[in-house]
Amino acid sequence: MTDSQPxxxxxxxxxxxxxxxxKTFRDGDGLWENHAIEDVATPEAWVRDPELxxxxxxxxxxxxxxxxxxxxxxxxxxxEQAGFDVRIVxxxxxxxxxxxxxxxxxxxxxxxxxxxxxxxxxxxxxLPRGGIKLGDLCDKGSQLRPHVVWFGEAVPTYPHACxxxxxxxxxxxxxxxxxxxxxxxxxxxxxxxxPCILVDPKASHLSPRWVKALxxxxxxxxxxxxxxxxxxxxxWVPEWL
Ligand code: APR
Numbered sequence: 001m002t003d004s005q006p007x008x009x010x011x012x013x014x015x016x017x018x019x020x021x022x023k024t025f026r027d028g029d030g031l032w033e034n035h036a037i038e039d040v041a042t043p044e045a046w047v048r049d050p051e052l053x054x055x056x057x058x059x060x061x062x063x064x065x066x067x068x069x070x071x072x073x074x075x076x077x078x079x080e081q082a083g084f085d086v087r088i089v090x091x092x093x094x095x096x097x098x099x100x101x102x103x104x105x106x107x108x109x110x111x112x113x114x115x116x117x118x119x120x121x122x123x124x125x126x127l128p129r130g131g132i133k134l135g136d137l138c139d140k141g142s143q144l145r146p147h148v149v150w151f152g153e154a155v156p157t158y159p160h161a162c163x164x165x166x167x168x169x170x171x172x173x174x175x176x177x178x179x180x181x182x183x184x185x186x187x188x189x190x191x192x193x194x195p196c197i198l199v200d201p202k203a204s205h206l207s208p209r210w211v212k213a214l215x216x217x218x219x220x221x222x223x224x225x226x227x228x229x230x231x232x233x234x235x236w237v238p239e240w241l
Contacts, residue, residue: 005085006235009168010076011186012090012097015175015200016218020067020096024175042151046118050134050143057146058131061112064093069100072174072218075226077101082230087168089161091176091183093148106164108157108183114147121156158182165189170235171196172225175218177206187211195237197225212241 014024025032032041039045040056069077077100080086088097088105093112097105110116117123117138124147128136136144149155161183165171171190178184187196196211199221203213214221228238 005083006169007085007087007167008079008170008172008235009165009190010086010088010172010174011165011176011183012088012092012174013176013178013183014092016072016090016222017067017070017092017094017096018175019070019072019217019219020094022063022067022092022094022096024177037151041148043153046145046150050145054132054134054146057112057148060093061127061131064095064112067094067096069096070219072222073097073100073102075222079226079229080104084229084235087164089164089186091180106157106161108149108155108161110146110148112146112148115144116147118142118145155182158186161186162189166191168194170194170237173198173200173211174222175200177202197237197241199225212237214241 018024035056040053046053073096076086076088076097080102086104088102089108090097090105091108093107093110095111095113113127115125115127115132117140119140119142123138123140125144132144132146134143138144165186166189168190171187171194173187173196190196197214198207198211199214199216199218200206201215201217203215207213229235
């Protein structure tokens with residue numbers, strides 16, 4: 001395929017990793033792995049109890065390392081390997097897209113397998129052996145923290161994500177309730193003529209009318225779509241949607 005190959009932009013959320021055993025945020029009791037979000041995933045929590053926050057992310061990291069990419073992650077990587085122009089913008093902090101083989105992945109909310117400075121979000125570090133401990137410092141002398149965007153924090157990669165979505169020929173949204181700003185506004189950056197497909201068991205409830213809803217788990221919906229596109233060697237919205 002050539003440079004003029006139509007571009008598939010994929011916006012993924014927690015739902016795509018659900019079948020790899022990583023929990024979504026808003027399907028249960030409002031808690032994230034038994035913790036109130038404000039106790040573990042906000043700048044205030046970090047000031048109040050950094051040890052708890054570090055322990056919480058150590059546990060999430062262990063889960064991420066044990067998890068394996070599922071057929072939905074693989075379907076996207078295989079489309080890219082088949083020559084399609086695939087750009088992924090993910091709200092997930094896991095590395096399952098990369099482990100499946102996708103090469104163009106922008107993490108809106110950071111990456112749990114990296115550390116960063118608490119005073120300068122641009123200073124990123126590989127994770128210290130055994131995880132981040134109190135006393136592990138960045139080059140500017142501040143405590144290292146998980147490289148994740150907490151609730152209430154700015155999303156530094158958002159402008160880049162907007163540019164990617166603005167160049168989509170087809171927008172595929174997978175496993176996100178689209179309830180967190182500014183990620184939720186990303187779909188509005190797509191060109192007016194760009195079709196959008198949402199793959200989510202609750203797609204019909206979540207999607208505005210202009211979005212084509214595929215009410216299926218990601219591990220079924222994505223391989224089905226990818227097979228169609230690969231068979232015809234083109235991106236289009238199947239007539240059965
Ligand atoms: N396949 C596809 N979608 C699924 C599946 C599945 N197997 N299982 C659940 N879902 C859908 C749910 O129906 C829901 O719409 O995944 C979505 C998960 O929504 P959220 O839990 O709100 O996750 P997300 O949209 O990624 O949250 C955004 O909020 O907590 C913050 O920073 C965190 O990145 C996260 C952001």
